[in-house]
Amino acid sequence: MLELLDSCDSRRFRATKMPINPSFDTSSFMAVAGVATASPSSLIYTRPSSRSGGRIPGNARRTTAVVMAAENGGWRTMPHVLTVAGSDSGAGAGIQADIKACGALGAYCSSVITAVTAQNTVGVQGVHSVPEAFVAKQLRSVLSDMAVDVVKTGMLPSVGIIKVLCRSLQEFPVKALVVDPVMVSTSGDMLAGPSTLSGYRDELFVMADIVTPNLKEASALLGGMSLRTVSDMCSAAKSIHNLGPRNVLVKGGHLPGSSEATDVFFDGENYHVLHGSRVNTRNTHGTGCTLASCIAAELAKGSPMLQAVQRAKTFVESALDYSKDILIGNGPQGPLDHLFDLNTHAHTAGARSFDANDLFLYAVTDSGMNRKWGRCIVDAVKASIEGGATIVQLREKEAVTRDFIEAANACLEICRSNRVPLLINDRVDVALACDADGVHVGQSDMPARVARSILGPQKIIGVSCKTAAQAEQAWADGADYIGCGGVFPTTTKANNLTVGLDGLKVVCLASKLPVVAIGGISAANAGSVMEISVPRLKGVAVVSALFNRECIVTEARRLKSILMDSSSHAKLSV
Numbered sequence: 001m002l003e004l005l006d007s008c009d010s011r012r013f014r015a016t017k018m019p020i021n022p023s024f025d026t027s028s029f030m031a032v033a034g035v036a037t038a039s040p041s042s043l044i045y046t047r048p049s050s051r052s053g054g055r056i057p058g059n060a061r062r063t064t065a066v067v068m069a070a071e072n073g074g075w076r077t078m079p080h081v082l083t084v085a086g087s088d089s090g091a092g093a094g095i096q097a098d099i100k101a102c103g104a105l106g107a108y109c110s111s112v113i114t115a116v117t118a119q120n121t122v123g124v125q126g127v128h129s130v131p132e133a134f135v136a137k138q139l140r141s142v143l144s145d146m147a148v149d150v151v152k153t154g155m156l157p158s159v160g161i162i163k164v165l166c167r168s169l170q171e172f173p174v175k176a177l178v179v180d181p182v183m184v185s186t187s188g189d190m191l192a193g194p195s196t197l198s199g200y201r202d203e204l205f206v207m208a209d210i211v212t213p214n215l216k217e218a219s220a221l222l223g224g225m226s227l228r229t230v231s232d233m234c235s236a237a238k239s240i241h242n243l244g245p246r247n248v249l250v251k252g253g254h255l256p257g258s259s260e261a262t263d264v265f266f267d268g269e270n271y272h273v274l275h276g277s278r279v280n281t282r283n284t285h286g287t288g289c290t291l292a293s294c295i296a297a298e299l300a301k302g303s304p305m306l307q308a309v310q311r312a313k314t315f316v317e318s319a320l321d322y323s324k325d326i327l328i329g330n331g332p333q334g335p336l337d338h339l340f341d342l343n344t345h346a347h348t349a350g351a352r353s354f355d356a357n358d359l360f361l362y363a364v365t366d367s368g369m370n371r372k373w374g375r376c377i378v379d380a381v382k383a384s385i386e387g388g389a390t391i392v393q394l395r396e397k398e399a400v401t402r403d404f405i406e407a408a409n410a411c412l413e414i415c416r417s418n419r420v421p422l423l424i425n426d427r428v429d430v431a432l433a434c435d436a437d438g439v440h441v442g443q444s445d446m447p448a449r450v451a452r453s454i455l456g457p458q459k460i461i462g463v464s465c466k467t468a469a470q471a472e473q474a475w476a477d478g479a480d481y482i483g484c485g486g487v488f489p490t491t492t493k494a495n496n497l498t499v500g501l502d503g504l505k506v507v508c509l510a511s512k513l514p515v516v517a518i519g520g521i522s523a524a525n526a527g528s529v530m531e532i533s534v535p536r537l538k539g540v541a542v543v544s545a546l547f548n549r550e551c552i553v554t555e556a557r558r559l560k561s562i563l564m565d566s567s568s569h570a571k572l573s574v
């Protein structure tokens, strides 16, 4: 018999007596022990072979793998969270949220499913519990094979399933247990029967390192106690702590009349009131699951409890902020994008990322105007950037392909060194040839969907739109922004229907993409455009007002200062 000390500092789990498995030899084991000294977590998870039901136990396979690793120069282990929770078909909460949240924080997440819910942004349409015996089977599959650091629980629909979990945790101890006592969905639908209250109170809480009820759950656990203030939350945290968990976090996402998102953390001695900014969004479905999973991931990575909670809270706030205007589903409660960081990086991994604020002063070149003033395109672009243009589009309707590519290459050099994106009008082939930052296409050019498939996810694609339907199509096609106009009559584009400020407003309100206004815009009317003050409108695109003037730098500066004045005025008056 070899006695291996559990490194989990727990009141429940002590030493694990481990009879050496006769199916592999002692020398292998000693090799493992050598490796395990360098990586203590390998020791914790070694389990008695007598519980493997005569089959090759997972630990033997893992051990063999570790031996091989030792020979090959070492394997990398990953912090591992096992979530024991329900599936949310809409993927905003439940198992799906847990896996995404852990992944976002760099932890591996295995999953034991306790129930399947039919759920969307409107509410929960149905719940189908997984039979207890099958929950037990899933738990055994994962825990007997994998080195799980932390178990996190979500929806446990029945007291029977709670008991099954308790038994598994006694058989397969882990470093920490995070219990999110999910009872009601944010939409108000029941996710667990009332009998689970006793299961939590009498069985699971004593095993928990942290319990994370929201206000309704804390109240239900305490027999209906009313929770309306931070001081009520502190009392509730203390009462729940008396039920046995080592730490309690009472979440205040639903605190009435609060302009903050305040949670209360209690470790049995001290209260920590965790203040957070409340993000104004409908996309709060799954915040509780996400928070608990992030706590679990941080614990698995080795953070102390309070730090894990604080990091988790920061993650939820950032995810909410990033996801605040995402539109998924038609119901009142949308999901958040857990992978916001990944998505941001995926975007920035290429030539450049699209920032909607770049649309602020959008310069569109015109070869005719440059000829008239005796300027080459490179000098014109240079001057527009010097004056403050935030994005440049080369619109060379007459240029032959070779000259266009040559000009684009030269302009790209200037744009790159000034960190101003350069787009090519119409010509996806030219954009590809010079690796420009993207293209702008009209309604009769290559469809944005096709341009996207050719250019890939990292290039910027803009589409000219006059109607809400065209804006919707541009979004569906994967465009990054739309250009809406002609706002005013213009001579730059023949037969161009004028939509006016009213038409612009309609399109902006309907558009899911940022909008730049275009058509007849100059220093005289740019202010009136920005002052329509709709959130999607990010700037104005100008041609003649810059390039059909004697001094491009002066005109760009003038326009920029008008835009800044009018957009700050518009913001103040919203």
Ligand SMILES: Nc1ncnc2c1ncn2[C@@H]1O[C@H](COP(=O)(O)OP(=O)(O)O)[C@@H](O)[C@H]1O
Pocket (backbone or CB within 6 Å): 186, 213, 214, 215, 251, 252, 253, 254, 261, 262, 263, 276, 277, 278, 279, 280, 281, 284, 286, 287, 288, 289, 291, 313, 316, 317, 320
């Ligand atoms: N609108 C919001 N802005 C910022 N944080 C929020 C918001 N809503 C909830 N939170 C935070 O998300 C976490 C989950 O809280 P809560 O919504 O109360 O739980 P649940 O999702 O279980 O009902 C908490 O840390 C809470 O403070």
Ligand SMILES: Cc1ncc(COP(=O)(O)O)c(N)n1
Pocket (backbone or CB within 6 Å): 085, 086, 087, 088, 093, 094, 095, 117, 119, 154, 155, 182, 184, 185, 186, 191, 284, 285, 286, 287, 288, 289, 290
């Ligand atoms: C399957 C499942 N599990 C949990 C929740 C709670 O979600 P929230 O994180 O909003 O409390 C949910 N709505 N569905």
Ligand SMILES: [Mg+2]
Pocket (backbone or CB within 6 Å): 182, 214, 288, 289
């Ligand atoms: Mg919850």
